[in-house]
Amino acid sequence: MSLEEKFKQAVEQSKELAQKPSNEVLLKIYALYKQATEGDVQGEKPGGFDFKAAAKYNAWESLKGKSPDEAMRDYITLIDELLR
Numbered sequence: 483m484s485l486e487e488k489f490k491q492a493v494e495q496s497k498e499l500a501q502k503p504s505n506e507v508l509l510k511i512y513a514l515y516k517q518a519t520e521g522d523v524q525g526e527k528p529g530g531f532d533f534k535a536a537a538k539y540n541a542w543e544s545l546k547g548k549s550p551d552e553a554m555r556d557y558i559t560l561i562d563e564l565l566r
Contacts, residue, residue, distance in 0.1 A: 489518060489554040492561040499564055505537075511560060513541035517553035522546045 483491075496511060503511065516523070523543040528535035545553060 485551060485554055488558050492558045495565060496561050503564060507560075507564070509537055509541040511557070512538055513545050514553050514557040514560065516542045517545040517548050518550050518557055521550060 493515070502508075523539065523546060525539075527539050527543075530536065548556075
């Protein structure tokens with residue numbers, strides 16, 4: 483199975499987690515997914531009163547420079563850990 487296939491499988495598995503992860507873990511999942519599929523963060527940082535959008539932007543921005551393949555591997559590893 484290729485890295486992309488494993489990643490797609492992990493994305494599907496992430497929708498079936500027994501327990502909802504903490505907000506911190508959800509942000510990490512989001513950021514790794516965005517980095518894997520879109521690369522470095524794009525667009526303007528959301529305004530200060532949109533806390534959810536700002537948190538997502540900051541989480542994604544923290545991965546700047548990480549290759550899509552590395553982000554896919556980290557995403558797969560994180561989902562595997564959450565499924566245990």
